[in-house]
Amino acid sequence: MPGCFVCSNNFNCPIALLRHIKLFHCFDKIAEYECLEVNCHRIYSSFHSFSKHCKGHNFVHQQPLDNIAAPYNVPLNLNLNANNDNSLSFSVLDDHSEIADDQEITVAKFKKIVTGDTITLMSKWYDESVVPINKVQTLINDVNFFNENCLQTLKTKVLHSLKNHENDCNSLIKISEMFDVVSNPFINLQSEYKRMQMLENMGLYIKPIEITIGSKYKEVMKDGNILVETVNVNICFISLRSVFKVFFEQPNVLKTILKYFDDLMSESEDIISSYIQSEVWKEKCRNNPGKIVIPFFLYFDEYETANPLGSHAGKKIGAVYVSFGSCFPPEFSSCLNYIFLAQLFNANDKKTFGNKIIFKQLISEINYLQSNGINLKIENKSITVFFCLALILGDNLGIHSILGFSESFMANFPLICNNCKLRDEENYLQDLLTDNVSATGIREACVWNQINGFHAVYNYSVDLMHDVLEGVCSNLNNRIQCYNYGALEIQNKPHRHLCVMIGDLVPVDSEIWQLYILLRKIIEIVALTSIQPGYAILLTTLITEHHQLYLKLFNTNLKPKHHHLLHYPYVMRKVGPVSHLWSMRFESKHRESKLTAHSITSRTNICLTLRKKIDLSETIIENIQLEITDPVINFNVVSFVSWVEVKGTRYSTKHNMTIIVDVEDMPTFITIKYIFFKPQSEIPYLIGQLLNTQHFNEHLQAYESFS
Numbered sequence: 001m002p003g004c005f006v007c008s009n010n011f012n013c014p015i016a017l018l019r020h021i022k023l024f025h026c027f028d029k030i031a032e033y034e035c036l037e038v039n040c041h042r043i044y045s046s047f048h049s050f051s052k053h054c055k056g057h058n059f060v061h062q063q064p065l066d067n068i069a070a071p072y073n074v075p076l077n078l079n080l081n082a083n084n085d086n087s088l089s090f091s092v093l094d095d096h097s098e099i100a101d102d103q104e105i106t107v108a109k110f111k112k113i114v115t116g117d118t119i120t121l122m123s124k125w126y127d128e129s130v131v132p133i134n135k136v137q138t139l140i141n142d143v144n145f146f147n148e149n150c151l152q153t154l155k156t157k158v159l160h161s162l163k164n165h166e167n168d169c170n171s172l173i174k175i176s177e178m179f180d181v182v183s184n185p186f187i188n189l190q191s192e193y194k195r196m197q198m199l200e201n202m203g204l205y206i207k208p209i210e211i212t213i214g215s216k217y218k219e220v221m222k223d224g225n226i227l228v229e230t231v232n233v234n235i236c237f238i239s240l241r242s243v244f245k246v247f248f249e250q251p252n253v254l255k256t257i258l259k260y261f262d263d264l265m266s267e268s269e270d271i272i273s274s275y276i277q278s279e280v281w282k283e284k285c286r287n288n289p290g291k292i293v294i295p296f297f298l299y300f301d302e303y304e305t306a307n308p309l310g311s312h313a314g315k316k317i318g319a320v321y322v323s324f325g326s327c328f329p330p331e332f333s334s335c336l337n338y339i340f341l342a343q344l345f346n347a348n349d350k351k352t353f354g355n356k357i358i359f360k361q362l363i364s365e366i367n368y369l370q371s372n373g374i375n376l377k378i379e380n381k382s383i384t385v386f387f388c389l390a391l392i393l394g395d396n397l398g399i400h401s402i403l404g405f406s407e408s409f410m411a412n413f414p415l416i417c418n419n420c421k422l423r424d425e426e427n428y429l430q431d432l433l434t435d436n437v438s439a440t441g442i443r444e445a446c447v448w449n450q451i452n453g454f455h456a457v458y459n460y461s462v463d464l465m466h467d468v469l470e471g472v473c474s475n476l477n478n479r480i481q482c483y484n485y486g487a488l489e490i491q492n493k494p495h496r497h498l499c500v501m502i503g504d505l506v507p508v509d510s511e512i513w514q515l516y517i518l519l520r521k522i523i524e525i526v527a528l529t530s531i532q533p534g535y536a537i538l539l540t541t542l543i544t545e546h547h548q549l550y551l552k553l554f555n556t557n558l559k560p561k562h563h564h565l566l567h568y569p570y571v572m573r574k575v576g577p578v579s580h581l582w583s584m585r586f587e588s589k590h591r592e593s594k595l596t597a598h599s600i601t602s603r604t605n606i607c608l609t610l611r612k613k614i615d616l617s618e619t620i621i622e623n624i625q626l627e628i629t630d631p632v633i634n635f636n637v638v639s640f641v642s643w644v645e646v647k648g649t650r651y652s653t654k655h656n657m658t659i660i661v662d663v664e665d666m667p668t669f670i671t672i673k674y675i676f677f678k679p680q681s682e683i684p685y686l687i688g689q690l691l692n693t694q695h696f697n698e699h700l701q702a703y704e705s706f707s
Contacts, residue, residue: 014054235345273530295390316347471561
């Protein structure tokens with residue numbers, strides 16, 4: 001049996017021994033490696049030679065190694081905690097019940113199981129963006145054909161074999177009926193209508209409502225003649241009260257959110273990490289004492305679906321999404337499943353009929369949610385929850401369009417900034433009565449002011465994505481394409497590595513480099529998910545220094561997006577971290593509709609078609625619990641993997657991935673070396689090499705550390 005020459009521990013195979021030496025005995029600093037097998041005792045000067053010898057050795061009492069596992073994707077409902085042994089563990093609560101091997105299964109129970117699995121499979125097909133709705137029927141027919149042919153043969157063979165063993169007649173009938181159930185699992189779901197009805201009854205599908213907002217003339221071909229007919233103009237509306245009721249009545253959803261609210265309010269007032277802790281929300285809570293009120297964000301944007309003529313050809317869809325943003329725990333807030341579609345319409349119809357008609361039903365729905373709330377039935381209790389519109393988000397064009405402001409952003413034109421011009425409702429009303437968009441920047445009265453407690457002048461919204469990342473930041477050179485970002489960030493290629501890539505080539509006193517350092521510091525602050533009161537003041541100073549140096553170096557005017565940056569500190573003081581307001585996740589939500597639009601050919605009612613392809617899979621927030629684990633680990637029985645994904649972040653043993661495990665005076669880094677699971681456990685452990693952090697290099701904007 002393989003044994004360690006350092007600590008004399010025995011292992012069931014040579015691979016386990018080699019891992020043990022690498023993990024616990026600084027293998028690269030050992031001078032001699034000795035084989036402790038009987039009648040061997042060979043000594044090697046390098047780990048490579050010793051490793052080759054052990055792998056080819058026939059050890060006595062050697063056991064086969066069967067604990068090499070495939071890469072593992074941990075479900076979203078996980079929590080991360082640090083153990084005393086500086087390893088990382090993740091815990092998951094599994095509430096799926098299993099049927100015992102010796103438990104009697106009736107035909108009715110078996111049919112229920114098959115039906116549940118069938119609905120799950122069907123929901124996945126509907127949920128897949130690239131699978132058109134009409135192709136689901138084809139898939140069902142193919143599965144039925146496959147089952148009828150294969151299972152019928154298997155059924156005949158099994159029943160014949162059981163008869164020969166003289167099994168009782170009732171058992172044979174039961175088995176025969178089970179085969180029949182599996183042979184045609186879609187027996188009650190043969191049509192599109194039946195499938196949608198089933199999903200709607202189960203709360204997995206909320207039928208969109210088509211609302212007629214007007215009519216228009218359309219040319220149609222009949223009997224070889226072109227006729228002009230009047231057709232209705234519809235928008236696709238989804239009832240928010242129905243969406244919220246289905247979502248919040250799922251197990252643990254409301255409980256998790258309210259607990260998160262309590263945790264936020266119990267934190268120090270010096271740290272703001274959510275809109276819930278902002279002064280704006282606290283003021284609204286004082287106006288609603290004794291009520292459970294949950295804020296939500298509205299997002300508006302127009303986007304191309306599938307236009308062969310390219311962008312800007314006029315074929316756009318207007319979409320309104322609803323999200324709870326930073327009001328959800330961080331591990332859920334960025335998940336696309338928790339961004340809900342509220343309305344779809346043709347963008348040209350908005351230009352024709354205006355905001356008032358397009359958003360009339362949605363505004364009425366929001367007022368209902370704020371005034372009457374929703375009665376939820378949770379754990380046999382009736383709870384009334386109210387929902388309040390917190391902010392309307394979007395890019396600059398979307399915000400100005402939906403709120404009735406000027407949509408012109410010309411740099412050479414006298415800039416009309418609603419954040420500068422509008423400070424109170426009285427000022428807004430005076431400018432509205434002036435009726436001069438060039439002088440006031442107001443194009444029309446904001447229809448959203450009809451919502452109780454909301455006014456356009458108090459809509460503190462900025463967009464980090466378009467203002468900073470795609471606006472103020474300039475394009476980088478080819479070194480970005482060639483730089484080794486590591487396993488975690490290879491897909492995004494973040495600009496923050498530029499200092500390390502070319503910093504050594506830039507003179508320390510370079511003013512151009514100083515401009516970049518200022519911009520980098522600005523980005524670091526506006527991208528924070530938690531802020532302290534002094535950050536707004538610091539951000540104001542950095543923006544001022546950046547703009548002054550920009551004007552000095554380039555002798556040109558500032559762009560409109562440079563001006564937008566001036567308002568970030570004020571917005572930060574009002575509603576908290578501005579990173580929670582950006583458009584990035586909503587832009588990602590567009591992708592679902594775009595993929596669907598590419599996979600279908602019909603454009604007769606594109607909005608309704610896209611809406612029907614909603615996420616039909618359950619979006620359940622599981623109960624999150626910590627599991628206290630035994631720090632003593634037997635490496636003979638653990639299962640090693642090359643990567644693990646937790647809460648959307650992939651941790652890998654490749655590319656020298658480095659993570660922060662502690663932050664005190666200086667951050668503590670480790671390079672991940674191994675990831676493994678204990679037997680019959682879904683808790684992954686990370687083992688890494690500790691790096692000693694020396695100091696922060698101001699010129700390179702990076703920490704210097706070594707192993």
